[in-house]
Amino acid sequence: MFGSVVRFIKRWLPGRDEVRHPGRFARQSVAMLRREYQGKPLEEAHVDPEPILQFEAWFEEATRVIRDDPNAMILSTVDEQDGPSARTVLLKGFSEEGFIFYTNYDSRKGHQIRGNPRVALTFHWPDLMRQVCIEGVAGKTSAEQSDTYFQSRPAGSRISAVASPQSRVVASRRELEDRARDLEEKYRDLDDIPRPDHWGGYLVRPERIEFWQGRVNRLHDRICYTRKPQGGWEFRRLAP
Numbered sequence: 065m066f067g068s069v070v071r072f073i074k075r076w077l078p079g080r081d082e083v084r085h086p087g088r089f090a091r092q093s094v095a096m097l098r099r100e101y102q103g104k105p106l107e108e109a110h111v112d113p114e115p116i117l118q119f120e121a122w123f124e125e126a127t128r129v130i131r132d133d134p135n136a137m138i139l140s141t142v143d144e145q146d147g148p149s150a151r152t153v154l155l156k157g158f159s160e161e162g163f164i165f166y167t168n169y170d171s172r173k174g175h176q177i178r179g180n181p182r183v184a185l186t187f188h189w190p191d192l193m194r195q196v197c198i199e200g201v202a203g204k205t206s207a208e209q210s211d212t213y214f215q216s217r218p219a220g221s222r223i224s225a226v227a228s229p230q231s232r233v234v235a236s237r238r239e240l241e242d243r244a245r246d247l248e249e250k251y252r253d254l255d256d257i258p259r260p261d262h263w264g265g266y267l268v269r270p271e272r273i274e275f276w277q278g279r280v281n282r283l284h285d286r287i288c289y290t291r292k293p294q295g296g297w298e299f300r301r302l303a304p
């Protein structure tokens with residue numbers, strides 16, 4: 065009896081190693097992170113035949129349920145050797161035409177898109193147990209559209225976009241802050257900050273859109289839309 069009480073206490077007290085290296089405890093327990101998914105069913109009979117309308121319905125729900133950044137998505141690109149890379153960007157618009165984000169065209173992702181415009185976008189909305197995976201082709205938005213969005217951003221964000229040579233090595237944070245301060249002095253009238261040519265939007269025209277809904281016992285729902293060569297979309301259920 066006494067032995068089992070001691071064993072019980074020892075199990076829950078951190079060991080000496082765990083106190084000295086708290087990260088090691090996380091390393092050992094990562095496989096234990098597990099939850100049951102019990103999302104709403106995603107059924108062929110109830111999805112919209114138009115994937116953008118299906119996305120709109122899910123996105124609208126995400127904006128109500130996800131507290132921060134429901135529009136955050138992972139943008140995946142490939143380089144000239146087909147090496148993949150991925151990072152988060154914010155969705156800033158969508159329509160039947162596709163999905164829009166804004167960035168620096170001279171960034172690492174910008175160079176990769178220039179070399180190969182095929183990209184993937186991934187949304188993960190944990191509170192809804194949902195994922196949306198989009199594959200398509202990225203092209204620059206019009207200069208007018210980029211101007212309109214750029215001018216809608218807060219002054220500080222516009223200054224930073226001009227000041228930051230995104231993805232390049234910089235000597236120090238100080239260098240960036242000095243550059244931003246110089247620009248603030250140059251553009252005393254903040255309405256005059258012009259959009260640099262190397263900053264603007266991309267529209268990703270989708271070819272494939274997959275909706276994933278977490279379900280009980282990992283028997284999830286996946287509905288995948290593909291664009292038909294003659295126009296329009298077809299959808300199929302995929303095994304989880």
Ligand SMILES: Cc1cc2nc3c(=O)[nH]c(=O)nc-3n(C[C@H](O)[C@H](O)[C@H](O)COP(=O)(O)O)c2cc1C
Binds near residue numbers: 149152171174230
């Ligand atoms: C929540 C979040 C939102 C972001 N949104 C954008 C964005 O809309 N545009 C952008 O260029 N970078 C955004 N970033 C920064 C990118 O993830 C990335 O660091 C940057 O674009 C440089 O990527 P690259 O060097 O691969 O080109 C965001 C990062 C996070 C974490």
